[in-house]
Amino acid sequence: MPDLPPYLQPFVLDVEQDAEQHVDRVGHVDFHRPASTARTGAILFIHGGPGPADLEVRPRDWPVYRGYATAVAQRGLVAVTVDHSLIRGFDQLTAAADEVEAAVGLLRADPQIDPDRVALWFFSGAGLLAGEWLDSRPDWLRCIALTYPYLATPPGVDELVSAAEVIGKHKDLPVLLTRVGRERAELAGPVAEFVSAGGTALDIIDVPKGQHGFDMLDHDEESRAAVTKALDWAIAHLGEDPAGQLPIPAATTTTDPIPATTIPAPPRQPAKRAAASTKPSTTPASTTNSAGVSSVAAEVVAAAEAAVEAVTPAVPASQPATPTETAAPAPAPAPAPAETPASRVIGREHAAYEAHDLEAFLALYSPTAQLQLADGTVMRGRRSLREYYRPRFDSGQCKTTLVQRMLVGEWVVDQQFSHESDQGQTMMVALYRVQDGLISEVRFLA
Structure with a gap:
């Protein structure tokens, strides 16, 4: 397929979106939903970077990430993809970290997703973002997967938390590394250090003949088997609800409110007591003043x-x-x-x-x-x-x-x-x- 740039090559698995599956786009985040509407776990796929200067298609629309997401949705979970700033360069690393964190917030607030059953999957340059999650290890994070990751910050770039320094810090956090045999030299060394530091805390899938980006460049049985095995691993870790997880309740309510005059409503909206109602709250028309305040x-x-x-x-x-x-x-x-x-x-x-x-x-x-x-x-x-x-x-x-x-x-x-x-x-x-x-x-x- 010589006429297509590498990032537009097809995904190595033959997956097609079922008629009952659908994709919801919310800002820079796409939710790939299964046919079932049951509440389930979710995987957030985090693309790498930087990308080529003449990039015309945003990463969440690349066949490889749509392919991963479709494969997950076919298995009954929600898959989420996000466009973040690392695609523009390593100098955007901090911005990308914040954007990924915002995507996690949207994901966990989605009513179809169990907020305590989430996996994060980092690719290529996004491996530089994984260290903070390995370090903080929030309770809802079931597992982390890394596929041909960058694990050493390039010179001149502000470093975040190093994954090699914190791997194994939380013994109950499963971590998967998909490692390619034909990795670029500057990436292979830090990966070897990560493996050495990880010890038994790390599961590894080796792709001996694979190159960086094998899941879109190497269309062979080895690649298909590696991707399938990684998907099986992640989905297995999202399968069961943990004991004692905290449900998310509705907003706290109170009684006998202080009289409505205590908190007056804005002009043109009569003050009301806090009472049960079947009518949705209305939003007044909004204008913006010269200072930019509505x-x-x-x-x-x-x-x-x-x-x-x-x-x-x-x-x-x-x-x-x-x-x-x-x-x-x-x-x-x-x-x-x-x-x-x-x-x-x-x-x-x-x-x-x-x-x-x-x-x-x-x-x-x-x-x-x-x-x-x-x-x-x-x-x-x-x-x-x-x-x-x-x-x-x-x-x-x-x-x-x-x-x-x-x-x-x-x-x-x-x-x-x-x-x-x-x-x-x-x-x-x-x-x-x-x-x-x-x-x-x-x-x-x-």
Whole structure:
């Protein structure tokens, strides 16, 4: 097939999408769904890079990744592919790491996917992204597969966590390496070091005659057998639910809300009590001012800021609370307002927070999320959020009780009590903005 560039060569397995399978495209992420609608595990396929300068087809549309995804969907699981920035060059490594983390968040928030049954599969240059997952090993991560990976960062590129330094750190994390016999010299050495460091923690599939990219370049029985064996390995590790896994509950609800005047609705939307309703929340028309702030967002923020004057000063759930002389007792539970896509995301965030699951918590945030504390401190990005929240998760300071919730389009405004260790309870108001299924902005008001 000389007229096609290597990345457009067909996948070595003969797979065709069944009529009942379908693909959902969400931003830079594709969900390849099986014919069954049952809840199941998922594999995220992470392409390599860099790619050629004249690249015309994005990686998730390459035959090799569509082939892997179709093969997984035919076996009853959800397969996910993602376009990330590493395709443009190794200088995009950090951006690619954040984009992959965002794809994991979308994957785990998908209603068809069991968020505790996820596998990550790295190819070629994406091997440089695997070290952070081998190091952190979130509880939901069932296994990691690497196929002809890069495992040494090129000179002049900021290094992430080295896979060779952390392989075997978590003895209960299965890791598979598909190794080719005709690997390029600059890649073969780091792979050998990785194998030496991995020891019994590493499963290996050897493709003695294979070259880098064998799954699209070497159409022979050896290649087909290696790919099939790797798929069998990954799917087997997603087969059974682990004992004691935590279900993701619906958004926490409360009772006897504080009167609606405490958190006034924005202009042109009458204030309402938080009562059960079968009608979906409506989204007001939004315009944008010269500063780039939508009128809806400005109204929500203004409403919440006005509300704070009527309640005990707030602090974020993550900050240590201090006892207050006038702190009111937590109200009894009451019906919740109608849910929206945004409120469901916040419900999952709250569940992960109270379960002290830091990685599940962070996976619901955009990689460029911004969080503003009551004192005006601003943090940006998952890395800064992880550094900020880790001590609180480790110490068990993760409990809140929702009092009242207001839903306005992509915004969720929560009035809640924060219950910190040995500190009683403190009232706070938090504003969450959800965009494309992830939390993009949080503001705590005091």
